[in-house]
Amino acid sequence: MNNLAYAIAKTILNGFERHIFLFTEITRSAKQRFEQCQWQDVHLAAKQRTDFYDKRVTETLFTLKQDFEIEQLDCQLWQNVKLAYVEMLEKHPQPDLAESFYNSIFCHLFERKYYNNDYIFVQTTASKSQPVAAAQLYTRYYPDEKGLKQTIYDILAKPQFDIAYENLTRDVDILIEQFYQQSKKTHYTPKQMSFDILDFVFYRNKGAYIIGKVNSPGGETPFILALVNNEHGGIVLDAMLSASEEMAVIFGFARAYFFVDCQHPYALVAFLKKLIPHKTKAELYSAIGYHKQGKTQFYRDFLNHLSSSDDQLILAPGIKGMVMSVFTLPSYPYVFKIIKDKFSPSKSVTKAEVKEKYRLVKLHDRVGRMADTMEYSEVAFPKSRFSQELLDELLTVAPSIVRFEDDLVVIQHMYIERRMTPLNLFLADANEKEQEDALFGYGQAIKQLIAADIFPGDMLLKNFGVTRHGRVIFYDYDEITYMDEVCFRTKPEPKTEEQIYASEPWYTVNPGDVFPEELAIFALANPTYKTLFKKHHEDLLSAPYWQQAQSNVANGVIEDVFPYPTEMRFCHHYLK
Ligand SMILES: Nc1ncnc2c1ncn2[C@@H]1O[C@H](COP(=O)(O)OP(=O)(O)OP(=O)(O)O)[C@@H](O)[C@H]1O
The missing domain is CATH 3.30.200 (Phosphorylase Kinase; domain 1)
Incomplete structure (x- = not known):
């Protein structure tokens, strides 16, 4: 192998390793943010981490151009660079991600006509890598050894949180009851069961999640256990989800990415794919923060789909x-x-x-x-x-x-x-119950967006879609702004005849002024939709609700958004 090819390959790999180092560092600190309720920092870290990849690509390109004066493609040299890189990845813990990083670099440097397997990793060579197969991902627990409850205590103690659980006995009792209710496959004696629990906690927003499965003669029961911080120094078990649709929603494409300190994403994605088969590998890579890998994987899947x-x-x-x-x-x-x-x-x-x-x-x-x-x-x-x-x-x-x-x-x-199905089309084909659910979801979506400091701008029904889980999601971003960029107003009462019959607003309207009551006129012109919407969200049709949301955002209030139905929360069992 020639030295130049080796040196270029090494420079690219160094760039990638710096990326993984910084990514790991910020990911690892999620535990502390959860324990200390540093919710503003959670958002900041998520924002920063999403940008890390592009920053490292830019830095690496700069170094390459400076050190090797790269301008035109030297075909032989770059085929050798790829070979050298493949060799370097033989024992690498993240060969799949390293390949994508290589692709990003190459594609920034050279034209599209060279984007084939001679030069980049259109197809991966990573699956042949040994260390990935050997990755230790989960711990197996046998409840027969210490008893069911003690085993669950052990599982919950494993993350070594710096703060204690608020009331572990209470929560574990509810958890056992929930398993019993949700899955017949767990109706076995401790001797007949084992639990495989991922060694990493998944952090996102204000939540932490422990993921695993119960093995029994009846089959496997995958589950997600949601933990929250009570903001008074205690951790609470908040919900347990074992239905695959509910688990898929937790990994939904409209959520922020998880922070999971796992050094073997390839193996982790394979494990998660077995637990949540609805999700593609591309979606799972993105969900655990490797959104660029999600993109690579998506494109591979798409090419396969096109050819079949x-x-x-x-x-x-x-x-x-x-x-x-x-x-x-x-x-x-x-x-x-x-x-x-x-x-x-x-x-x-x-x-x-x-x-x-x-x-x-x-x-x-x-x-x-x-x-x-x-x-x-x-x-x-x-x-x-x-x-x-x-x-x-x-x-x-x-x-x-x-x-x-x-x-x-x-x-x-x-x-x-x-x-998704555009909401206007969905409603046109739906029965009244489905219409009510969708319009409830539409209002919820608006409420959650504004609470998260996103003013959607154009809220017409056509700008929202309905997923196969029936969730309403916004997808038209060209008019969004932060909440402090708008002024929510109530329309002044017309007093004179001239004002009552004016065809244009008779009052001054400044750029950025928004009249929430107009939502009913423009988005909900259909009277049936308006009535159904008002049943749940009348508050959204007047300015005070929006002004309150705006002031909450300004005061740094970060609302709870649970990625599971509220009726699944354990607190319903003990709070009256
Ligand atoms: N994710 C999606 N799933 C299904 N259909 C979609 C999706 N995104 C967009 N569409 C369809 O494409 C149309 C235009 O998309 P979008 O609203 O993003 O464009 P736009 O130009 O920003 O719209 P507007 O004119 O309202 O600003 C939508 O009304 C919808 O019918």
Whole structure:
């Protein structure tokens, strides 16, 4: 192997290792933030960590350009760089992530035509790595040895929290009862059971989660145990979830990423995939904070799906966006969103501002109410897979970023996110019970977003989607702002005839003024929807609710958002 290739490969690996070092450091400190209720710091750390990867890529590119004067691709040299890198990864604990980092570097340096396995890791070589297979991820407990309760105490003591549990006896009794109620597979004697518990606590927002499974002759019962801090120096077991749908919601694509101090994400993702089969590996990588790896994995999955399907990419059902053009592959549950070259006159944002808003959402706590997006550059699709209508549309609305290369359509920049059913379409097809649930969810989504310092801007029904779990999620980010950028007002009462019949507002309206009562006029014009919405969220139709939310945000109040139904909380068993 030539020395130059080796030196370049080593520089890239050094950049990656610095990334892992800093990522691990900030991830590890999540335990302390949980114990000490440092909720503002939790958000800050989440924001900072999401940015780490891009920062390390930029630094590494700088070093490479400076040390090796890289300009044009030397084919032989870079094939050797990849070989040297593969060799270096043989005993590496995170070969999968290191490969993605390599891809990021290469793709920043050279053109798309070289993005193949000679130069980058389109396909991974990581699964052959030994250390990953040997990773110690979980501890097996046998309740027969010390008794059921003591075993559960041992499991809960393992994280070695610096603060005590508020009332362990009470919580463990409820926990045992919950297992009994939720899963028949746990109806066995301690002698017949064992528990596999992941050695890492998952931290996110104000919660901590212990994840594992019960093994018994009846089969496996995967579960997630949610812990919260009572903010008076005690930890409380808050809920136990064992239904796979509920577990999937905890790992949902609209949540912030977990902080999990695991040095073997490849093995952890494989373990989680068995517990929550609904989730793809890509989603699980993202959920544990490796969102760039999630992106790599998503693209691999998507290429596989493309080669094993034959349906056409089409415009996404629903009302067309004024800023984004959105398309989808019916057989794949994602949408592809591109920013149009020109926006409708009613939109005053610029392309750069739209990108900035999407970035804000990536870094902000999404509180289970904003879809996560993956941002891609230079994405190539086979031209034969586009419907003519879609191709015509893209070339009309975004010619500057769509081009043809041989039989490919290459899109210079796009976002990819989970496909949902637009709320306006969902409501049109729903029965009254489903409509009520969805409108309840719509109001909840708005309440949780504003409590998390996100003013959604455009709250029309078409800007929200309904997931397959029935959750309502916001996905139109071009008008969002922080709460202190708006002024919530009540419309003044008209007094004179002139004012009553005025076709334009007779009072002054400043930029940033918002009249919450207008939500009922614009978003809820349909009287049935308005009535159902008002049943649960009448408060959202007047300014004081919003002003209170705004002042809470300004005072640093961070509300609890539980990623599970409130009726599952253990406190219902002892608080009356
Ligand atoms: N995740 C998704 N799942 C399903 N459909 C979606 C999704 N995201 C967007 N759409 C569809 O594409 C349309 C336009 O998307 P979006 O609201 O993001 O664009 P926009 O240009 O920002 O909209 P607006 O004109 O309201 O500003 C939506 O109304 C919806 O029909």
